[in-house]
Amino acid sequence: MAELSDIANEFARGEIDEFIENEDERKEIIDLYAAASPDMQDIAATVLEGDNDKSDELTKQALDNGVTALTVMDDGLIAGMAIVGIKFRENFIFVPEVLACARAMKAGMAHIEPILSASGVEPIGRVLMGTVKGDLHDIGKNLCIMMLRGAGFVVIDLGVDTSPDDFLEAVDKENANLIGMSALLTTTMPNMGKTIELFIDEDKRDDVKFMVGGAPVTPEFADDMGADAYGDSAVECVEVAKSLLKKNASA
Amino acid sequence: MHQNTHTVESMTSRQRVLAALRRDPVDRTPVCNPTSVATVELMDLVDAHFPEANRDPHKMARLAATSHTELGFDTVMPVFSIIQESSALGCKIQWEGKDNWPTVKMNEPIWLEPEDIAIPDNLCTHPDTKCVLDAIRILRKEFGDDVAIIGKTMGPWSMGYHCMGVERFLLMSLDDPDKTRRCLDKFKESTILFGQAQIDAGADALTLPDHATGDLVSGEYYERYLRDMHIEFTEELKIPLILHICGKTEDRMEYISQTGMAAFHYDSKNNPCNSMDICNHRISLVGNINNPQTLYSKGPEEVHAEVKENLEAGVQLVGPECAIPLQTSIENLKAIPAAVREWHKEQAARN
Known part of the structure; x- marks a missing residue:
C-alpha cells in the first residue's frame, strides 16, 4: 500500500492531504499518484492548478520524451481531474475553478487526442450530450462533459436546444453507446421523454443507454420517462456513465 | 420565532407586503412571488399567452394581475422572465411559445471585454423594457393602493452571464478579478436605470435577481464581487429591494444580510430555520416553496406542509422559491394563501 510520502509532487501531495477526506478515496488516489512517474504527477498538478500553459508544455514534453499518449492521459491529465472532481463534489471549489482545471486538461488533450485517434485506441465510452429542445442552458451539461472527458470518455457535444431528431441522427453518425440529456426548465424536461419515445419508435432504444439530469429533474421523473439512469451532479454523471457501460457489457 | 400578528389591524395587500419588507408587524404573513406566477392555465384564463405576454403591456398586465385576482397573492409581478433588459441591450432571445419561457441565447455573447459594454440611451424606451414600464402603470391604475406591485431589474452578475456567456464570465472572474469588476461596474448602470424607471412607473418594490448561486460560485465570491455593489443599489434605488438568488445560498446569507436589501428571495435548497438564524x-426572507418537486408535481397537502414550515420558522413573506413552472396547477398555487390563512387562524385560536 502506497503512502502519501511516496508522491513526489509537493503540490499534488498537499492537495490530497488537504482535500481528500474519504478514506477509501484517499487510498485510491494515493495509489494512483504513487504509481505514476514524477513527470506524470507534475502534469496532474498543472491540471489541479488550472495552469493550461504549463499543462500544454509538460504534455508536449512528455510525448517528445517518448511517454505514451495513454500514459500521459491516464497518469497525468485524468489523475488531475480525479482530484478536481472530488474537490468540486465536496464544495472545496466551485465552477470557475473547475472551468480552469478543465481548460488545463483540454490543453494537454489537444496533443493526446490526435495520437489516440490515429492509433485506433478505443475510449472507455462514447457519449452524446445535449440540452433538450427548447432549453438554452448549458453550464450543467458542459460541466458533465468536462468531468466525463476528465475520466477518459469521448464526448460529442450536441449543444443546446437539441431536438429528439438531432439525438437520433447523431447516435448512428457518432457510434455512441450513451446519451446524456440535460434540462434546467420544468417546461423542457418532458422533451427528455419525447427523445426516448422517438428511439423506441425507431427501434433504436436497445442500442443506447440514456442518462438524464438537471435542476428540476428527479430520479422519479427519470424513471417515469424511461431513462436508464439519473445523475444529480456532474461528478455523479461519471459514475452513472461507468455503471451504464458495465451494464451494457454484461447484457 | 414566528411573527406577532394578533394586535395588528386589518391591512391591504400592499400595506401587508411593505410592512413585511420592513419587518414591521403584519395582520397576517403576506403571500408573494417576487419572480413569476405565470402559468399556462392562467394564460388561458385571461387570454394572455407567452410569448406575447412578455412583449405586449396589456397582456403582460392582464396576466400579472391574476396572481392577485385568481390566486389571492398579495403581490403582482409583471416581469415573468429575465430577458427584458438583455433584449434591449442587444442579446439574441429565443422567444419560444405558449408553454415555455423566453431565454437569452447566452452562448452567443454580444460583448467580450469590459470596453465593449455600452448601455444604450434607449435602454428604457426599447419595446421590451418599455413594455414592463407600461404594464406597471396599467397595474397601478387598476389596483391603486390595494396590491403591492413588484418590478424586476437584473443585477450585474446575471447581466454578465447574459451578455458575455456564462462560462466566459465565470472564467474571467477567476483569471482577472479587476476586469470582472470593470464589467460589473458597467452593467450596474443597466440595473439602476431600469430599476429607477420602474420606480417612476409606480413599482412598490423591485426584485433584483443576481445569480451568484452556490451551485456556481462560492460565498466568498459574493462578498468579493457583489456585496458592496448591492449596498450601492440600496442607496440608489429608494424602494425596497428583494435580492433573488437561486440554489444553495446559506453560505452567503451573512453577507447578503449586510447589504441593506429589504428582503432575500431564497430557494428550497436552504433550510428555513437555519436561514432565519443567519439573517x-x-x-426579510421570501420563499421558499419548492417548485419542481412540490408545486409542479405534488398536491395542496404537500404545499400546505411547506408553507407551514416557513411560517413556523418566522419567514416574513411566503411564496414559491422562484418563477413557477408554467404547468403548475392553479389549485396548488391557491393552496399557498389558503395555508397561510389557516395557519394564522390556528395561531389566533391558540392565543
Whole structure:
C-alpha cells in the first residue's frame, strides 16, 4: 500500500492531504499518484492548478520524451481531474475553478487526442450530450462533459436546444453507446421523454443507454420517462456513465 | 420565532407586503412571488399567452394581475422572465411559445471585454423594457393602493452571464478579478436605470435577481464581487429591494444580510430555520416553496406542509422559491394563501 510520502509532487501531495477526506478515496488516489512517474504527477498538478500553459508544455514534453499518449492521459491529465472532481463534489471549489482545471486538461488533450485517434485506441465510452429542445442552458451539461472527458470518455457535444431528431441522427453518425440529456426548465424536461419515445419508435432504444439530469429533474421523473439512469451532479454523471457501460457489457 | 400578528389591524395587500419588507408587524404573513406566477392555465384564463405576454403591456398586465385576482397573492409581478433588459441591450432571445419561457441565447455573447459594454440611451424606451414600464402603470391604475406591485431589474452578475456567456464570465472572474469588476461596474448602470424607471412607473418594490448561486460560485465570491455593489443599489434605488438568488445560498446569507436589501428571495435548497438564524432579522426572507418537486408535481397537502414550515420558522413573506413552472396547477398555487390563512387562524385560536 502506497503512502502519501511516496508522491513526489509537493503540490499534488498537499492537495490530497488537504482535500481528500474519504478514506477509501484517499487510498485510491494515493495509489494512483504513487504509481505514476514524477513527470506524470507534475502534469496532474498543472491540471489541479488550472495552469493550461504549463499543462500544454509538460504534455508536449512528455510525448517528445517518448511517454505514451495513454500514459500521459491516464497518469497525468485524468489523475488531475480525479482530484478536481472530488474537490468540486465536496464544495472545496466551485465552477470557475473547475472551468480552469478543465481548460488545463483540454490543453494537454489537444496533443493526446490526435495520437489516440490515429492509433485506433478505443475510449472507455462514447457519449452524446445535449440540452433538450427548447432549453438554452448549458453550464450543467458542459460541466458533465468536462468531468466525463476528465475520466477518459469521448464526448460529442450536441449543444443546446437539441431536438429528439438531432439525438437520433447523431447516435448512428457518432457510434455512441450513451446519451446524456440535460434540462434546467420544468417546461423542457418532458422533451427528455419525447427523445426516448422517438428511439423506441425507431427501434433504436436497445442500442443506447440514456442518462438524464438537471435542476428540476428527479430520479422519479427519470424513471417515469424511461431513462436508464439519473445523475444529480456532474461528478455523479461519471459514475452513472461507468455503471451504464458495465451494464451494457454484461447484457 | 414566528411573527406577532394578533394586535395588528386589518391591512391591504400592499400595506401587508411593505410592512413585511420592513419587518414591521403584519395582520397576517403576506403571500408573494417576487419572480413569476405565470402559468399556462392562467394564460388561458385571461387570454394572455407567452410569448406575447412578455412583449405586449396589456397582456403582460392582464396576466400579472391574476396572481392577485385568481390566486389571492398579495403581490403582482409583471416581469415573468429575465430577458427584458438583455433584449434591449442587444442579446439574441429565443422567444419560444405558449408553454415555455423566453431565454437569452447566452452562448452567443454580444460583448467580450469590459470596453465593449455600452448601455444604450434607449435602454428604457426599447419595446421590451418599455413594455414592463407600461404594464406597471396599467397595474397601478387598476389596483391603486390595494396590491403591492413588484418590478424586476437584473443585477450585474446575471447581466454578465447574459451578455458575455456564462462560462466566459465565470472564467474571467477567476483569471482577472479587476476586469470582472470593470464589467460589473458597467452593467450596474443597466440595473439602476431600469430599476429607477420602474420606480417612476409606480413599482412598490423591485426584485433584483443576481445569480451568484452556490451551485456556481462560492460565498466568498459574493462578498468579493457583489456585496458592496448591492449596498450601492440600496442607496440608489429608494424602494425596497428583494435580492433573488437561486440554489444553495446559506453560505452567503451573512453577507447578503449586510447589504441593506429589504428582503432575500431564497430557494428550497436552504433550510428555513437555519436561514432565519443567519439573517437574524437584518433582512426579510421570501420563499421558499419548492417548485419542481412540490408545486409542479405534488398536491395542496404537500404545499400546505411547506408553507407551514416557513411560517413556523418566522419567514416574513411566503411564496414559491422562484418563477413557477408554467404547468403548475392553479389549485396548488391557491393552496399557498389558503395555508397561510389557516395557519394564522390556528395561531389566533391558540392565543
